[in-house]
Structure formats: C-alpha cells, structure tokens
Amino acid sequence: MGVTSSLRRNNKSFLRIFMVLVLSCIPDSLDLEGYISFNDVHNASKDFGNRYQLPPLAVLHPRSVSDISTMVRHIVHLGSTSNLTVAARGHGHSLQGQALAHQGVVINMESLRSLDIKIHKGKQPYVDVSGGESWINILRETLKYGLSPKSWTDYLHLTVGGTLSNAGISGQAFKYGPQINNVYQLEIVTGKGEVMTCSEKQNSELFHSVLGGLGQFGIITRARIALGPAPHMVKWIRVLYSDFSVFSRDQEHLITKKNGFDYVEGFVTVNRTDLLDNWRSSFSPNDSTGASQFKSEGKTLYCLEVVKYYNLEEANSMHQEVEQLLSELSYIQSTLFSSEVPYIEFLDRVHIAEIKLRAKGLWEVPHPWLNLLIPKSSIFEFATEVFNNILTSNNNGPILIYPVNQSKWNKHTSLITPDEDIFYLVAFLPSAVPNPNSGTNNLEYLLRQNQKVLNFCAEANINVKQYLPHYETQREWRSHFGNRWETFAKRKHVYDPLAILAPGHRIFQKAT
Ligand code: FAD
Secondary structure: OHHHHHHHHHHHHHHHHHHHHHHHHOOOOOOOOOEEEOOOOOHHHOOOOOOOOOOOOEEEEOOOHHHHHHHHHHHHHHHHHOOOOEEEEOOOOOOOOOOOOOOOEEEEHHHHHHOOOEEEOOOOOEEEEEOOOEHHHHHHHHHOOOEEEOOOOOOOOOEHHHHHOOOOOOOOHHHHOOHHHOEEEEEEEEOOOOEEEEEOOOOHHHHHHHOOOOOOOEEEEEEEEEEEEOOOEEEEEEEEEOOHHHHHHHHHHHHOOOOOOOEEEEEEEEOOOOHHHHHOOOOEEOOHHHHHHOOOOOOEEEEEEEEEEEOHHHHHHHHHHHHHHHHOOOOOHHHOEEEEEEHHHHHOHHHHHHHHHHHOOOOOOOOOOEEEEEEHHHHHHHHHHHHHHHOOOOOOOOEEEEEEEHHHOOOOOOOOOOOOOEEEEEEEOOOOOOOOOOOOOOHHHHHHHHHHHHHHHHHOOOOOEEEOOOOOOHHHHHHHHHHHHHHHHHHHHHHOOOOOEOHHHOOOOOOO
C-alpha cells in the first residue's frame, strides 16, 4: 500500500514537471487570437486510415494567419533545443499518419475557416477561401452565383489545404487537370514562419513547391481557386465490359476526345453477383429485360462511369450528344444504366455512402488503401495479373480505375507521376472489418494483398508511382522522387530548413 501511494505521488510530481517542460516549450503566453489545447488531443492523434495513434503535445486552434505564423516562429526560435514539429490538419482524411505530429503541435486548420468565402465574378471568376475550408462548403457557396470549381475529388468533405498538398484527382482531371492545376494564388506560412503570397508569377518556386508538396514547404492559409459555370444537372451513365482491353480502349478514346463527357471514371468488380441489382436503386436500365437476364457471377467486370453536364433548357441536345458518344463505345449493350440528378447531388455522392456506413459503425474502421498511378504502356499487364490472379474479390471496397491525360497537367508542381502522356489512377479502397466468416476483410490480409500488388509491379518493372504516397525510409522517398529528389530536398532546405513541417510523411527528420 505504502509503495503504491508513493509511486502515485512520484507519478504526479513527474506529470507536473513534464507539463511545466511542455508549457515552457509552448507557453500559453504566446500572443494568439485563437487558443492552444493540451488536453483535447484525441482526434488529432489519428486519421481516416485508423492504423496509427500518435498523440501530439498540443493542438493549436488558430483564429488568424498570424496565430499560425507565431506558433511556427516560436518553434523555429526553440531550434534544435526542442524536438517539436508541426502538422497542419485538414479533416484528417489521410491514411498513414500524414497529418499527425507525434509529441508536436497539430494545427487544426478548420478553425481558420471563419474567413469568408469570397467569390469574384467576371471573365476569369475565382473564389478566395481559407486553407481549412472544405470543398463541399465552397461548392454550396459558389453555386449561389451559378459558378463552381472545375476539378474535384470523389468526396467533398476534404479540405483545400489537404487536397492541394496531394493533387485532388477525380473524373474531371483528364479535362482540367487535378485540383492543383486550378489554383491562381496561395497564401503560405513557410517553415520559417514567414507569411508569403505566391502564384505562377509571384514567388513561383514556392507556389510550385507547395502544390502537391505533401505539406513539406509551408502551410496553406488561403487559396484562390478557378471557377467556371456550374451546370444544373448531370446525365450519369454506367456500362459494363468483360474485356479489359476493350474497356480501356474506350476510356482512352473518351479522355482524348473534344466535346465528350465531362467526367470519366471506371471501376473493377471481382467475384460479385448482385451488381446490376444494386444499381437499380439509383439508376434505370435502358433495356430492362436484357439487364435482368445479365449474370455477373464470378466474372471480373469493368464498369465505365461517365457523366455529361447540362442545363435544363439543353436537355434535348444533351440526349443527342450522349447517344452519339455512346454509339462510339463497345460495352455490353444490356448493361447500360443511367440517371439524371442535380449537379451537387452527383458531386456529393460519396457522402451518402458515408452516412450509411457511419450508421452501421463501418466508417471508423482501418482503411488500408493503396492508390497507384500506372503508365498506359503497362496497364494491360497490370490489370491481367492483379484483377485475375492477385485479387479474389472486392467485397471489402471499391477498386477505381481510370486514365488521365497528362498534357493538361502542370509539370512544375511537386506531384510525382509516371513519365507518359496517359496514365491510370488505380485505387484499392477496402475497409478492414473483422468478419468471423471470412479472412478476406481483415487488416493483415488486406495489407498482404497490397504488398503483393506492389511486389508484382517491382518484379514486372512497372514504373508505378504511389498517389497519396507512404514510405518508411528516405531511401524509398528518394526512389519515389527519382531525378526530382535533389530539387525537392533543396526546396525543403529553403522553405523549412529545420524540417519542422508535416513530420507524418517521414521524409525529413528534424535535426535535434
Ligand atoms: P489531411 O489528411 O488533414 O492532411 C493531408 C496532408 O496535407 C497532411 O500532410 C497535412 O499535414 C497536410 N495539410 C493539411 N492541411 C494543410 C494546409 N492547409 N497546408 C499545408 N498542408 C496541409 N483524394 C483524391 O485526390 N481524389 C479522391 O477522389 C479522393 N477521395 C477520397 C475519399 C475519401 C472517403 C477519403 C477519406 C479520402 C479521399 N481522397 C481523395 C484523399 C484525400 O485527398 C486526402 O485524404 C487528403 O489528405 C485530404 O484530406 P484532408 O483535407 O482531411 O487532409
């Protein structure tokens, strides 16, 4: 008893000393408009991937850009006497701890959202938003003016700073490039605490570094995003293929066509039986009898998903254009399904799935996702091996596959892509749900499957690049960047010389 209470006393005094040390590293006397929290750090310890728990020492809830700059300058001032690092956190939808700062400071960028969303109409319309703003709010606001950003992600409850640090890719990227291509200007707090404005013309090296820069060079506090006219409605179409080469030929045809569809994606289904029945809840078959006779059992099938935007008064001409475009494709005729929905409903589609999964407690589970960029020259070999031999089903989550046309992409950003004009995004998006009847949904099994895919790419010498990349060692990062590593490292030295920013990527180590 005596020993236990003395231990408890010792623990308490240890905790007190520890807190004094922490507070001296991050004094609450810092001149801030927002506040620092030392207790409420649970949310900032994890992310959507749900595989890492790395608590920070503190979370900053900034009310102004100057709060962020003050915090970064304070940590810079401590220099190598402290091992504090800083991670900006959007909505924490990262997969492997990229938005975490173990024993460091996480900046909750959502607190900055209080900055107004400012829309500028005119010849080249744009919107000024905070780096912590979510894309769904931007869409809702711009739609009031009949405007909309041009390039999207499939899910809109992500933040501007989070997607611009990666790329922001969806079915519009073949036409407009990724989201990082559709930014006119940024305001950045660098790793030295300086507040800088940058664009293609002003501080262009910082601008290009930050776009796709994995949060390594600065914190995006404001972004000026290009807008275009927003359509009222979309015609949303799905068709199936059983032959990969026919499917990919049609996808490639569509992304190189002028005046084609406005969105081109696709997905793979392996060993599914109920596919077309599932579609019927939101899509209508063109040929009901043919569709009801179609059997998908066991086969690997490829679904092309396309969308045409239109305004209500253009419905007739839209139908004719769609008929013409579909007549150029070689899908299985009985599998044509379509629907017409408001533009915002289409863009916010994944949120509907989120609500359903949350209700079943299936949203906050581990997500061992793997996103790959595969050059066109290797996609057939990749698909043949991965979809027919490595994967036995995709009952645990979707597999997306669609090509993009790199000629529309800005080559000066930090994003690394395969060195071919056309490459495919292949996204394996499983949820690891413990299931007593099947070993195929468990985390270890899914991670092994990802590793098999990566091993195959290495053995077949496929020049694959990871999107939303994750590596454990600097050697692997060097290999990811290839001949662009030197530039990346040099820019890091210029904008964040102490390597305090975005430690969760494990690219650079803070010197202590
Ligand atoms: P976080 O996860 O919070 O942060 C991501 C990285 O950016 C971290 O390194 C963080 O430190 C850094 N960061 C965050 N904010 C800032 C800032 N203001 N300044 C500088 N650095 C910052 N991606 C696509 O491209 N296309 C998709 O279709 C797509 N669909 C998705 C669907 C779902 C359901 C989910 C969960 C993710 C999807 N993503 C997609 C991935 C998404 O782009 C990444 O998760 C991205 O990290 C954005 O999430 P976030 O805003 O929560 O950022």
